[in-house]
Amino acid sequence: MISQVFILSSKGDHLIYKDFRGEAGCDAVNKFYEMVTTLTGDQPPVVMKHKELHYVHIRQGGLYWVATTKADSSPFTIIEFLNRLTALIKDYCGCLSEKSVRMNFALIYEVLDEVVVSKNEIFVDVIERISVVIGANGVLMKADIEGEIRVKCYMPSCSEMRIGLNEEFSIGKSQLRGYGAAVRVDECSFHQAVRLDEFDTYRILKLCPSQGEQTVMQYQLCDDLPTAPPFRLFSSIERDTGGRLLIYLKLRCDLPPKRSVLHCSMLIC
Numbered sequence: 001m002i003s004q005v006f007i008l009s010s011k012g013d014h015l016i017y018k019d020f021r022g023e024a025g026c027d028a029v030n031k032f033y034e035m036v037t038t039l040t041g042d043q044p045p046v047v048m049k050h051k052e053l054h055y056v057h058i059r060q061g062g063l064y065w066v067a068t069t070k071a072d073s074s075p076f077t078i079i080e081f082l083n084r085l086t087a088l089i090k091d092y093c094g095c096l097s098e099k100s101v102r103m104n105f106a107l108i109y110e111v112l113d114e115v116v117v118s119k120n121e122i123f124v125d126v127i128e129r130i131s132v133v134i135g136a137n138g139v140l141m142k143a144d145i146e147g148e149i150r151v152k153c154y155m156p157s158c159s160e161m162r163i164g165l166n167e168e169f170s171i172g173k174s175q176l177r178g179y180g181a182a183v184r185v186d187e188c189s190f191h192q193a194v195r196l197d198e199f200d201t202y203r204i205l206k207l208c209p210s211q212g213e214q215t216v217m218q219y220q221l222c223d224d225l226p227t228a229p230p231f232r233l234f235s236s237i238e239r240d241t242g243g244r245l246l247i248y249l250k251l252r253c254d255l256p257p258k259r260s261v262l263h264c265s266m267l268i269c
Contacts, residue, residue, distance in 0.1 A: 001071045002078065003053070005085075005112055007101060008033060008064040015063070015101045018112050023070050024053050032057070032066055047075045060086045061096025085115060091127065114152065122209065123152040124163065134233040143225050147185075149217040153209040163216065165203040183226070185219040230254045 003023045007016040012033040017026060032055050036044045048055045056078040057066040065082050088111060090096050093104045101108060114123065126149055133142040149163070169183045190196065190205070191214055198204040205216060234250040 001073060002067050002069055002081070002116060004028060004066075004068040005116065006032075006066050007108075008066065009098045010062050010064075012037070013098075015098065016105060016108055016112075018109065018116075020116055024068060028053060028055075028068055029066075032068075033064075036064065046079065056082070058082045058086070061098075061100075063096065063098060063101065081115075085111075088115070114154070121154045122158070122161070125150045125152070130229060132229050132231055134231065136235050138233050138235075140229065143223055143229060145221040145225065147219050147221075148215050150213060151207075151209050151216050152213045153211055155211070158209050160206055160208055163205040163207075165205070167203055169203050184224075185221045188217065188219045190218075191216050 001021065003019070003021045005016070005018045005020070006014065006029050008029065009015060012030075014029060017029060019026070028050075031050055032048070035048055035050065035055070036057070039045075046056060046058065048057075052070050054069050054073075054075075055066060056069070056075050057064050058079060059065070065086055067078050067082060069078065086096060089101075089104075089108055092107055092111065093100045114121075126147065128145055128147040131144045131146075132140060135141050151161070151163075166183045169185075171185055171188045191207070193207050193209075193214070194216055195206040198206065207214075207216065230253055232252045232254070234252065236248045238246045238248070240246055
């Protein structure tokens, strides 16, 4: 059973601290950093012990991701938990870094509560990633969207769950449905546990989710986007006194005030 989870910078700064069982005080954080920095050798052991407290940690993004326990828990189980935690936070925050953790600390605390605290809850997340190629003149040349619907279940047992999609949802160039604007994707795949007997008619996904996280549905849309992406690229070329060409690129993202981008990267070809 995990007692604490905390994240430290490479300099020992306390970025995230969550105590779930009250078995050890916050001085356990300082003790861990003292132990991990005073050990000889380049690679400190993944599992360490001080008195009755066991420390299990991994290094990701230049940060220490640490879980403590007093019980005889399997260290491999806790290592797997930490690896999955970092992967989940990377999905939400875009990257693993001290800056990213500081900017998204409220979200990370919420994620910790979801994955560690046992509650009778079910979460449905829709995650989309958009990749665009913009020409030097600012014209959109190519765009791809990859999306997925994830279900995270924290119930000991769960009966049938029904997820209703938009009635205008269509796959490929099939006939438009309903009376509203079409919601179209090029490709779509489902988890093997999803039953699709009502999907064609009512756009309903049926499943009995098991504990943990499942990717219920994945979809992809290329080029023919329903709306223009919120990105604009401005470029300029200048020649300096030494005869060198200076290329300036400015990427502008126009989003409503209540929305934000978790991660954005640029590839120059």
